[in-house]
Amino acid sequence: MMHSYTSTTRPLAGDKRLLAKTIDGRRFNQRSKTLAAGSHVLLTVAALAWLLPIVWMLSMGLTPNDELQRSSKNLLPRAVTFENFFSVFSVGDLGRWFVNSVVVTTITTFLTVMFCAMAGYAFARISFPGRRIVYILVLSGLMVPREAMFIPLFLMFSGLGRQNTYDALILPRLAAPLGVFLMTQFYSKIPIEVEEAARVDGASRWRTFLWVMIPLSRPALASLAIFTFVLTWNDYLWPLVASTRAEWFTVTTGLGSLQSNFGATTNLGDLMASGFIASLPLIMVFLLFQRQLIRGITLGSGEK
Amino acid sequence: MTSGPGDIVGSAVLLRRKERMMSATRGVTARARRSTRRRQELLGGLGFIAPFMAIYVLFLLVPVVQAFYMSGFDWDLLSSTRSPVGFANYRRMLWGTGMEWSVEHALVVRTVIVFVTALAAYGTLKRTSSRVRAAVVVAGGLIVVGVLGIHPSSGGGWSDPAFWNSLKNTMVFTFVSTPILVVLGLALALAIHKRRGGALYRAAFFLPYVLPISAVTLIWSYLLNPDRGLIGGFLGWFGRAPIAFLSDPKLAMPAIIATTVWWSVGFNLVLFVAGLQDIDATLYEAASLDGAGYWRQFRHVTLPGLNHVTILVTVTQAIASFQIFGQVYIMTRGGPGKATDVLVQHIYEAGFRNYQLGYAAAMSVFLFVVMSAVSAVQFRMIARSA
Numbered sequence: 001m002m003h004s005y006t007s008t009t010r011p012l013a014g015d016k017r018l019l020a021k022t023i024d025g026r027r028f029n030q031r032s033k034t035l036a037a038g039s040h041v042l043l044t045v046a047a048l049a050w051l052l053p054i055v056w057m058l059s060m061g062l063t064p065n066d067e068l069q070r071s072s073k074n075l076l077p078r079a080v081t082f083e084n085f086f087s088v089f090s091v092g093d094l095g096r097w098f099v100n101s102v103v104v105t106t107i108t109t110f111l112t113v114m115f116c117a118m119a120g121y122a123f124a125r126i127s128f129p130g131r132r133i134v135y136i137l138v139l140s141g142l143m144v145p146r147e148a149m150f151i152p153l154f155l156m157f158s159g160l161g162r163q164n165t166y167d168a169l170i171l172p173r174l175a176a177p178l179g180v181f182l183m184t185q186f187y188s189k190i191p192i193e194v195e196e197a198a199r200v201d202g203a204s205r206w207r208t209f210l211w212v213m214i215p216l217s218r219p220a221l222a223s224l225a226i227f228t229f230v231l232t233w234n235d236y237l238w239p240l241v242a243s244t245r246a247e248w249f250t251v252t253t254g255l256g257s258l259q260s261n262f263g264a265t266t267n268l269g270d271l272m273a274s275g276f277i278a279s280l281p282l283i284m285v286f287l288l289f290q291r292q293l294i295r296g297i298t299l300g301s302g303e304k
Numbered sequence: 305m306t307s308g309p310g311d312i313v314g315s316a317v318l319l320r321r322k323e324r325m326m327s328a329t330r331g332v333t334a335r336a337r338r339s340t341r342r343r344q345e346l347l348g349g350l351g352f353i354a355p356f357m358a359i360y361v362l363f364l365l366v367p368v369v370q371a372f373y374m375s376g377f378d379w380d381l382l383s384s385t386r387s388p389v390g391f392a393n394y395r396r397m398l399w400g401t402g403m404e405w406s407v408e409h410a411l412v413v414r415t416v417i418v419f420v421t422a423l424a425a426y427g428t429l430k431r432t433s434s435r436v437r438a439a440v441v442v443a444g445g446l447i448v449v450g451v452l453g454i455h456p457s458s459g460g461g462w463s464d465p466a467f468w469n470s471l472k473n474t475m476v477f478t479f480v481s482t483p484i485l486v487v488l489g490l491a492l493a494l495a496i497h498k499r500r501g502g503a504l505y506r507a508a509f510f511l512p513y514v515l516p517i518s519a520v521t522l523i524w525s526y527l528l529n530p531d532r533g534l535i536g537g538f539l540g541w542f543g544r545a546p547i548a549f550l551s552d553p554k555l556a557m558p559a560i561i562a563t564t565v566w567w568s569v570g571f572n573l574v575l576f577v578a579g580l581q582d583i584d585a586t587l588y589e590a591a592s593l594d595g596a597g598y599w600r601q602f603r604h605v606t607l608p609g610l611n612h613v614t615i616l617v618t619v620t621q622a623i624a625s626f627q628i629f630g631q632v633y634i635m636t637r638g639g640p641g642k643a644t645d646v647l648v649q650h651i652y653e654a655g656f657r658n659y660q661l662g663y664a665a666a667m668s669v670f671l672f673v674v675m676s677a678v679s680a681v682q683f684r685m686i687a688r689s690a
Contacts, residue, residue, distance in 0.1 A: 036499075039495065040499075040501075043495055043496065043499075043505055044505075047504075047505050047508035047509065048508075050508050050509050050511075050512070050566070051508055051511065052534075053512075053523045053524070053527055053566065054511065054512070054515075054523070056523065056527070056534060057519070057522070057523050060526075072526065072532040072533070073532065073533070073534060073536065073537030073540075074537075075534065114355075115355045115356040115359065116356065118352045118353070118355065118356065119352060119353045119355075119356035119357070121352055122348070122349045122352035122353045123353070126345055126348050126349040126352065127345055127349075128345050128346045128348070128349025128350065129342075129346060131349065134353065134357070138356075138357075138360060139683065140683070141360060141364050141365070142679065142682070142683050143675070143676040143679040143680060143683050144364060144368060144672065144676070145623065145626075145627055145671060145672060145675040145676075145679070146627065147627040147629060147648050147671075148371075148627070148668050148671045148672045148675065149364075149367040149368060149371060149668060149672070150651075150652075150668075151371060151374070151651065151655050151661055151664045151665050151668050152366075152367040152368075152370035152371045152374060152665065152668075153363065153367050154655070155370070155374070155661065156366075156367065156370070171359065171362075171363055172363040172364075174356075174359045174363070175359050175360045175362075175363045175364040177360065177364075180356060205348045205352075209352075230514055233516060234514075234515075234516045234517060236516070236517050236518065236629070236630040237629050237630070237648070237652075241652075241656070251516065252516040252517065252518050253518070254518075255516065255518035255519060255522065256517075256518035256521070256630070256633075256634045259518070259521060259522055259525060259634055268526070268532070271522060272522070272526075275518075275519040275522040275523065276519075278516055278518065278519050279514075279515045279516060279519045282514040282515060282516065283511070283514065283515075285514065286507075286510075286511060286514045290507060290510075293514070294510075294574050294578070297571065297574055297575065298574065298575060298578040301575055301616055301617070301620055
């Protein structure tokens with residue numbers, strides 16, 4: 001159509017092509033439908049296979065130990081019991097570990113979100129002298145690998161006699177430059193007028209921050225919180241270094257410590273039940289807050 | 305919402321103007337007020353960043369400095385004796401006896417580096433058209449290639465061969481797992497993008513990522529176990545003998561890689577899906593109007609649109625892979641033999657099994673330097689968007 005003015009033959013050729021296209025299109029449609037159905041089947045199989053190991057863990061957790069001694073190569077339990085889930089709390093340290101993980105993760109998450117929001121607000125909105133340099137200093141912390149500095153950190157805490165404490169498990173994890181970056185990004189996008197309106201009404205910086213900025217940034221805070229929760233609960237190397245006594249393990253390091261002589265173990269059902277219990281809070285978080293978690297990841301990688 | 309903020313903005317502007325007019329009439333007080341304002345800004349700013357900065361300096365910056373400091377000592381964990389040894393820890397890590405230089409040592413790795421350097425230099429030249437920068441890239445690459453030609457002669461040996469073994473294993477893990485994780489993540493993202501039930505598929509592939517590493521190793525240690533695992537049982541259906549993956553020196557690392565892929569591919573998938581959603585749909589429309597098929601749309605619209613995300617995912621993944629620890633430490637303890645010993649585990653054991661904190665700190669510094677070079681790329685991409 002666009003080229004119809006150039007010559008008289010073009011439209012004809014165009015019509016022919018259009019005709020060919022619709023025929024092709026019909027065939028193509030049918031082919032793409034079968035293709036789509038086929039790939040749906042493939043994807044479903046792949047997704048189920050991906051979930052299979054988790055299902056297997058749960059199924060073994062529900063199987064009596066002596067049944068597992070005979071065979072553990074079944075996907076579904078031969079006999080079902082909930083005893084493993086109760087016995088792991090009454091016999092081992094799992095209950096204590098679970099409490100440790102809950103305490104550490106909750107406090108770390110709350111403080112990280114609070115401190116990062118405050119710092120992010122300051123970097124985005126308060127023009128104090130030296131702001132740029134300090135902000136660059138914080139961002140350059142992104143280049144320090146998470147797992148590289150556990151030797152000096154260990155020395156710091158053992159020197160102060162603070163091994164095997166909540167301090168040791170929590171404090172180093174609060175130094176999260178990524179969170180500051182996220183919050184700074186977020187606050188610098190909120191229109192300045194919103195804040196000025198509040199300031200004109202006579203609200204102080206802190207009041208403005210607490211009653212205007214925090215509510216406005218709830219989605220970003222939620223993403224940061226969920227992301228921090230998952231990372232903290234799953235942290236392995238630092239809790240392993242910071243705690244030498246079993247009662248100060250987290251669920252993650254404690255569960256790791258149970259796996260030293262696998263293969264010969266007689267209470268496989270207990271082990272798998274522990275594994276499932278250790279994962280349960282995260283599976284719940286995943287089911288409830290998947291959106292926020294994914295947002296946190298995409299923001300945190302610097303993608304947006 | 306449409307009228308509310310507008311009114312507030314209007315009144316705010318009016319008020320500010322009034323304020324300015326008033327202060328203009330009284331210039332002296334205005335200057336005084338401005339200086340108190342500045343002081344308020346400073347105090348306010350400091351108050352807001354103080355909690356984070358205190359933590360940040362104490363638990364992130366100080367340890368980095370401390371690691372450099374400790375690496376210059378023979379620092380015993382138990383007896384708290386420490387004596388300055390200069391660069392002896394670094395010499396032990398990177399040097400050996402009877403050292404010589406030859407062209408053919410580590411030929412494959414060095415050829416790859418030459419190739420990468422050439423690409424990077426060409427890219428720099430095209431992007432910035434600065435010959436100086438390209439020359440710096442070339443010089444840097446050539447220095448690395450030259451230094452990597454140094455090795456112990458047949459009569460000598462590395463001072464700490466275990467360090468080089470762990471470095472080699474870490475590199476193998478990183479260079480095998482990263483491409484798999486990136487390509488598989490992209491493939492899955494393309495497969496589920498814009499598909500009915502896509503969110504469900506995404507959830508299925510993403511779920512393992514939220515599991516703690518020790519739960520992942522628990523599942524996979526048993527899955528791979530020849531006597532008790534599902535994979536052994538599965539092989540049994542076909543009359544094949546079960547394979548002891550984790551106690552076979554050749555299969556242990558592939559097993560660790562498989563575990564890692566299962567665990568963390570969902571992370572990359574999520575990033576790629578977000579990247580795909582950001583590609584302008586009109587580009588596809590235009591492409592299909594031009595008669596471009598799926599493959600050409602992929603090459604000319606999808607891939608360029610994902611360029612930024614792909615680099616980010618690759619770099620992030622490489623950084624994460626290089627710091628692998630949990631999978632190896634729980635599943636194999638670096639074994640069988642030293643087939644899966646990796647750098648972070650070598651640092652951990654130097655510090656907490658051999659009690660040599662100084663040497664462990666030197667290797668931490670090594671890890672830090674290598675990683676920060678890679679992270680610099682990520683940092684620049686993030687900072688550019690800041």
